[in-house]
Amino acid sequence: MKKYVWAGLAALLISLSAQAKDVKVSDAWSRATAPGQDAGMLQAVITSKKDAKLVGASSKACASVELHSMVTEGGMMKMRQVEAIDLPAGEAVDLGAQGYHLMLIGLKKPLKEGKKVAVTLQLRQADGKMKKVKVSAKVRGMTDSKPQAKHEHMEQHKEMTQHEHMDMHEKMQH
Ligand SMILES: [Cu+2]
Numbered sequence: 001m002k003k004y005v006w007a008g009l010a011a012l013l014i015s016l017s018a019q020a021k022d023v024k025v026s027d028a029w030s031r032a033t034a035p036g037q038d039a040g041m042l043q044a045v046i047t048s049k050k051d052a053k054l055v056g057a058s059s060k061a062c063a064s065v066e067l068h069s070m071v072t073e074g075g076m077m078k079m080r081q082v083e084a085i086d087l088p089a090g091e092a093v094d095l096g097a098q099g100y101h102l103m104l105i106g107l108k109k110p111l112k113e114g115k116k117v118a119v120t121l122q123l124r125q126a127d128g129k130m131k132k133v134k135v136s137a138k139v140r141g142m143t144d145s146k147p148q149a150k151h152e153h154m155e156q157h158k159e160m161t162q163h164e165h166m167d168m169h170e171k172m173q174h
Contacts, residue, residue, distance in 0.1 A: 068101050070101070
């Protein structure tokens with residue numbers, strides 16, 4: 001009888017570790033927030049072995065997490081909530097590079113540089129299976145550059161790298 005229990009346990013462990021490898025998350029990071037700042041953002045590179053969609057996320061650090069994209073409309077940069085972000089099989093999807101970010105809304109306390117923020121991603125695979133993936137994102141320091149007027153921001157927008165872009169983004173009203 002004991003043998004079967006161990007065999008069962010081993011099978012369970014193997015299936016758990018196989019599952020864990022289905023989705024790989026790397027380069028997860030967030031940005032320190034100022035006291036009173038309601039929202040933070042999070043970036044990550046997600047690789048799913050199977051076709052999937054990122055459909056949501058949650059964190060104990062904040063009230064809710066939304067998936068956002070950034071779009072330019074009539075010269076104005078706006079954030080839009082999106083329902084899902086495609087994760088084609090085997091492709092390393094860099095959220096930031098694709099104009100996406102996770103928005104941590106209703107922060108319970110400011111995000112401090114050097115700390116980590118834990119977020120659980122929710123993926124829906126093409127076969128309908130839901131998958132939760134825990135991510136620990138490193139909190140990077142706030143940018144040193146001063147907030148700029150909006151028109152200056154827009155002029156410089158094109159020349160900014162993605163990371164600089166995100167710095168600017170956090171200073172905008174959400
Ligand atoms: Cu946003």
